[in-house]
Amino acid sequence: MALDAIETTNQARNITKTDAKRTNMHKLATVFVFLTALLDSVGFGIIMPVLPSLLADITGEGAAYTVRIAGWLMFVFAFIQFFFAPIVGNLSDRYGRRPVLLLSLLVMGVNYLIMGFADSLLLLFIGRIISGLGASTMSTCNAYLADITPIDERAQSFGLIGAAFGLGFVFGPIIGGFLGEYGARVPFFAAGIISLANMLFGFIVLKESLDPSNRRLFDLKRANPIGTLTSLSAFPMVLGILFVMFVYNLGHHVLPSTWSFWAIEQLDWSPKEIGYSLGFVGLGMAFTQGFLIRIVLPRTGPKIAGIIGMSLTMIALLGYAFSTQSWMVYLALIPGALGGLSSPAMQGILSTKVGPDQQGELQGGLASVMSLTSIISPLMMTQTFGYFSSDQAPVYFPGAAFLLAAILTAVALLMFIRIARSPDYEKAH
DSSP: OHHHHHHHHHHHHHHHHHHHHHHHHHHHHHHHHHHHHHHHHHHHHHHTTTHHHHHHHHHOOOHHHHHHHHHHHHHHHHHHHHHHHHHHHHHHHHHOHHHHHHHHHHHHHHHHHHHHHOOSHHHHHHHHHHHHHHOOHHHHHHHHHHHHSOGGGHHHHHHHHHHHHHHHHHHHHHHHHHHHTTOTTHHHHHHHHHHHHHHHHHHHHOOOOSOGGGOOOOOTTTSSHHHHHHHHTTOHHHHHHHHHHHHHHHHHTHHHHHHHHHHHHHHOOOHHHHHHHHHHHHHHHHHIIIIIHHHHHHHHHHHHHHHHHHHHHHHHHHHHHTOOSHHHHHHHHHHHHHGGGHHHHHHHHHHTTSOGGGHHHHHHHHHHHHHHHHHHHHHHHHHHHHHHTSTTOSSOOTTHHHHHHHHHHHHHHHHHHHHHTSHHHHHHO
16 A cells, blocks of 8 residues: 555656646747747837838839838738748648748748848849748747647737737837938848847747647648638638638738838838837737736627727727827827737637647638738738829828728728627627
């Protein structure tokens, strides 16, 4: 009996040690994914304040022309990503998240360096094409978190990614605005170095999250936008929420597409002032998705959180559209930051509707849908801004793109309310 008791005690200790090891690995993985999303966002935010200056330097043209070039750069990136995001998502379901995530960081680093050295529009477009081939950092981070997080906590985990992205927007644009004082190309080199350093860090510390038992064979018929959506059509609620996010992000893309150009045209802001404003955006996003969502979501549920978030986003967009002073912009940025409740809430709903062997496919499909909005929206928003800021416009109204975005957000909100009231939604929950 004594020997049995000793054996039982030893087994209990071993189980405790194993559980502790898994907990530590979980914490380390979560920290790394957070840092990856943070540094990826920092790299993106660094270049935003200086992109107008770089395009002006290369083309010799003003904002009404260069904003349209910026729109085409976003279009090319999104067009390539639209076709490759499902491939990347399905590859991560087959081979794991780690190799896909590291490759994505390598591709992003190369892209930033090419853009930094670019002396022609052709090289800029080549850089964006390369970036679109492997730009899956955020979607792979989301799939990684879905692997290691309980179902009922996933929305908060996705909020963690949003918080990291927000903090990146705090530091990235501020750093970019500061470095931009030394030349429009310097921030691009900094972004490239950050991405490559992050890849090296991940190579050293990141463990694989997808258990071999949850992997499935790569199927080219599913690894494309149509195939992915066809596979997900078995989950009607998923398709409905994806369509809501599609319309919502058509409007939301007005921010990265036109913010810097609009701020220069409407408010005569410098790169440093643009960087400060984007830093304020990021701080608000980090607060909302990193802290506030953990308080709001358990009390309201994802449905109410999504409705509140989209409503506040619409109010913010209307505020930007009619702002004529800097203080008016910062006032509108407050509901804009609180609008960050919507995306994690909807992602949380989506992730609960598919199995562990389809999380990569889901995130790849979501990335593909978001890429489609990136194909359509930047051109739509930059052309709207360019037209209403030009001499040909019947009315000079630089905020026209924000007004269009507010209308699209209202449409998405009404669609989401209709889905949330449906019997299928109530049965799903």
